[in-house]
Amino acid sequence: MYPPKLEAIISLFESLPEVERRETLVSYADNAKKQEPRPGEVFILEDVRKDEECADTVGVYLQVDDQGKAHFRMTLGPEVQTLTRAMTAILCKGLDRRTPQEVLELPSDFVTRIVGAELVRVRSQTIYYVLTRIKGICKVYLDRQRMAEVA
Amino acid sequence: MNTTSTQFAHPEALVDADWLEKHLTDDGVRIVESNEDILLYDTGHIPGAVHIDWRTDLQDPVIRDYIAPDKFAELCSRNGITPDTTCIFYGDKANWWACYALWAFRLFGHEKVKILNGGRDKWKADGRPMTREVPKYPGTNYPVPNRRFDKEIRAFADEALAQSKAGKPLIDVRSPGEYKGEITHMPEYPQEGVLRGGHIPGAKSVPWKTATNEDSTFKSAGELAKIYLDGCGLKPGTDTVVYCRIGERSSHTWFVLTYLLGLENVRNYDGSWTEWGNKVAAPIERG
Numbered sequence: 538m539y540p541p542k543l544e545a546i547i548s549l550f551e552s553l554p555e556v557e558r559r560e561t562l563v564s565y566a567d568n569a570k571k572q573e574p575r576p577g578e579v580f581i582l583e584d585v586r587k588d589e590e591c592a593d594t595v596g597v598y599l600q601v602d603d604q605g606k607a608h609f610r611m612t613l614g615p616e617v618q619t620l621t622r623a624m625t626a627i628l629c630k631g632l633d634r635r636t637p638q639e640v641l642e643l644p645s646d647f648v649t650r651i652v653g654a655e656l657v658r659v660r661s662q663t664i665y666y667v668l669t670r671i672k673g674i675c676k677v678y679l680d681r682q683r684m685a686e687v688a
Numbered sequence: 689m690n691t692t693s694t695q696f697a698h699p700e701a702l703v704d705a706d707w708l709e710k711h712l713t714d715d716g717v718r719i720v721e722s723n724e725d726i727l728l729y730d731t732g733h734i735p736g737a738v739h740i741d742w743r744t745d746l747q748d749p750v751i752r753d754y755i756a757p758d759k760f761a762e763l764c765s766r767n768g769i770t771p772d773t774t775c776i777f778y779g780d781k782a783n784w785w786a787c788y789a790l791w792a793f794r795l796f797g798h799e800k801v802k803i804l805n806g807g808r809d810k811w812k813a814d815g816r817p818m819t820r821e822v823p824k825y826p827g828t829n830y831p832v833p834n835r836r837f838d839k840e841i842r843a844f845a846d847e848a849l850a851q852s853k854a855g856k857p858l859i860d861v862r863s864p865g866e867y868k869g870e871i872t873h874m875p876e877y878p879q880e881g882v883l884r885g886g887h888i889p890g891a892k893s894v895p896w897k898t899a900t901n902e903d904s905t906f907k908s909a910g911e912l913a914k915i916y917l918d919g920c921g922l923k924p925g926t927d928t929v930v931y932c933r934i935g936e937r938s939s940h941t942w943f944v945l946t947y948l949l950g951l952e953n954v955r956n957y958d959g960s961w962t963e964w965g966n967k968v969a970a971p972i973e974r975g
Contacts, residue, residue: 563730642913655744656726 539647540639543631550651558653561573566622572629574598574610584674585612588666592616595667599637599674606634607678609671626669627651635676643668695909697950702805702906702942703776712736718773718825721808722789723780724936732818734778734811738767738825739868742936746792752959757833760796761785761885768825771798776898778804778811782897782904786857791956794841796833803943806905813903836972841942843929845970846964852971857928858891859920862961863943866933867893869974872965873933875915882965888931892920896937912949924951930958931964 539547550558550605574580578600593614600608609629613622632640648664649657657664694703703711711717712735719737721729740746745763748755755763769775775793776891777786783803790801803813812818826932841852850866865871869885894938898915899907916922917950928951930938935958944949964970 559727563727563749566731568728618725619731620725623727 538605539643540632540635542633543627543647546627546631547647547650550653555653555655559656560619562623562652563619564654565624565626566619569611569613569622569627572611572625574612580610582674582678584670584677587614588680593617595670597670597674599678601637601678605636607637607640607675608633609674611667614641620656620664621667624648624664628667632671637678640675641672641679644655645670694798696948697909698947701947702801704800704805705811705814705816708734708776710814711830715975716773718769718775719804720767720775720777720786720789720836721779722777722785723778723808724785728780728808730820731819733806734875735777735817735819735821736823737825740767740789742788746789754759754792754795754836755835757796761830761832762937764798765828767829768806769798770830772800774800774802776802776804778807780808782809782900782940783807784896784936784940787943788936791841791939791942795838796837797835797838803947806903809904818902841946842929842945843957845957845959845967848929848931848959849970850965852890855890857920857922857926858888858943859916859922859928859930859938859941860887860891860893861896861930861932861937862887862893863895864893866961871973882960884965884972886965886974889971889973890966891931891973894920894941896932896940899941900930906944906948909948912944916945916949916951921948922951925953926929926951928954929957930954931960933961934958 549563580598580600582599583596584595586654587594593616595614595617596612598610602608609632611625611629613625645665645668646667652664696788712719719734720740721733722740722742723729726741740763746754774789774951775798777790779786786803790803793801832862839873848858860867866885867887869887872882894915899912901907922928922945928945930941930945932938935956938960942954945951945954
């Protein structure tokens with residue numbers, strides 16, 4: 538149902554007691570910076586903006602290789618919350634090398650399985666924000682592909 | 689303490705980072721971090737600080753209310769706090785949740801409370817020590833408070849309505865857009881389930897941020913007096929009610945009015961706009 542890398546991450550989190558789940562989320566959040574674009578990388582789409590749903594600017598960068606597989610990079614402003622940082626690292630890793638269509642069709646119910654019920658509250662709804670942004674850039678890519686095909 | 693805080697009505701309620709860094713391990717002091725970012729404490733905190741979560745530690749898990757007195761005693765006991773412990777609160781968002789936690793401690797009658805001026809952001813920006821080590825303190829037997837000080841420092845919806853009808857001071861600390869009814873959520877935040885926008889009739893708009901400097905420290909006593917005493921006409925002894933959306937930003941203003949300006953009879957309407965904006969037939973002004 539989920540991409541294998543993401544499924545493995547979900548299974549890991551579901552196996553962890555609450556304290557270790559928090560530690561692992563923090564560890565992923567620490568690694569969010571590694572998802573930033575690297576020198577020389579070129580992207581087919583870039584979407585950098587600040588929305589009302591998030592406390593700071595979030596940038597999403599998409600590259601699609603010649604096999605049609607997506608690769609994501611992300612930039613996060615300093616005010617972005619820890620859970621959002623964690624989800625950034627998790628999704629960039631878990632969705633790597635899936636097609637944009639697969640990403641777009643991904644259900645969002647796995648997010649609470651990773652984060653756990655205790656950490657989901659109204660003011661932490663931004664845990665869904667990163668997935669929404671990643672799906673958004675995939676939709677733009679697919680829309681452009683379709684337009685190019687009919688043009 | 690810093691020089692500006694000595695002009696405050698209760699300078700003892702503020703500590704600055706220089707002072708705290710020298711007193712991290714003092715007996716009788718407990719540093720308490722309280723944040724909006726649920727995992728922020730886990731990413732690093734002031735050495736020796738314990739974490740108190742505004743939702744899971746201070747609020748009842750079912751009813752929209754605070755924990756019962758016996759739960760408060762348990763919370764303090766497991767964090768090594770006694771009635772004589774001086775709790776120094778700090779956190780993110782310029783100390784919103786630190787002030788909220790401090791106010792909740794006052795609800796249960798804990799008197800020795802202070803705020804770290806500038807909060808977590810300034811401490812970190814100054815390059816002061818942080819750790820991920822979670823401290824363990826010997827448990828205490830904090831006595832169960834025999835009452836909660838709701839009447840003194842907390843306002844309920846009917847009391848906010850009475851305040852409005854009587855023309856007594858009501859301070860709306862939300863953003864101007866929320867006050868005017870143009871938006872029903874904080875800028876940059878998700879909608880938290882409010883059906884109507886606007887403000888309580890007669891409330892004055894003084895956003896919480898008016899009380900702080902860019903580095904999240906509080907403005908000087910003179911500046912605060914100009915804003916709240918000269919600008920809003922607040923007077924010592926007059927009943928004043930402050931509110932926001934869920935009571936955390938207004939806790940910040942409650943701290944300013946109560947401890948920094950020394951006003952008495954200031955109450956925090958913690959039901960705030962998420963209650964008022966959903967309440968059937970509650971009067972609302974816009975613009």
